[in-house]
Amino acid sequence: MTNKNAASEPNDLGRFFIERANAGDVDGLVALYEPNAVLAFPPGNLATGHAEIRKVYEQFVAAAPVLLPGRQHPALVGDDLALTASTLTTGEVTVEVARRQPDGSWLWAVDQPSLEP
Template identity: 45%
Template sequence: MAAHAGVMKKATHPEDLARLFVEYANAGDADSMAQLYAEDAVLDFPAGNPTIGRDAIRAVLKQLVAARPQFTVEQPLPTLINGDIALTATVPADGTGGRTQVARRQPDGTWLRILDRPERATK
């Protein structure tokens, strides 16, 4: 479902990615969620089962939003930036142990996720 009618907001700071993910997820917009990931990104979801590439991530996110979960913006931890790479994390509201992401600055100055571990791996 294209909740944003083709006008997708972009992350101008690495911290924007988590907020936009929640916004799109709550709107049921898996396509916009997937656009927050680089083409070669890796999403470790479900935990311990990496999903590789934006198209595969989109498929997983479509399944996720089909269940209509409600997400909340979580408290961000300080972002660590080294050149065009950023490490972001949030304090999980659901007690899963930690959410961490690595983002890469794009040529236009926006940021996309390249690695995403949304919950603690149990393996």
């Protein structure tokens, strides 16, 4: 089920996340991250690397959430790093660091998906 589209710009990652989460596509969600990425979710927990991130998203999609796109802020890009952020419909804010890959695509290296305003 994995959507093979690569992120050609940093903010593609947020859009792909919503699409893949709503489709229950765990493989597609994990594919948004670098192999050694760090995910701070659920709040208070850290998942490092694809195996741990996969476990988080297996539990997440099992709850069958329906995610709505919030307001994605313009990415702040400097060389091969980008800071991405979205304000969710709940008012929470997501903050991520994406890195440009050797093929020019983008993957998240660090993801803090739940900051309260």
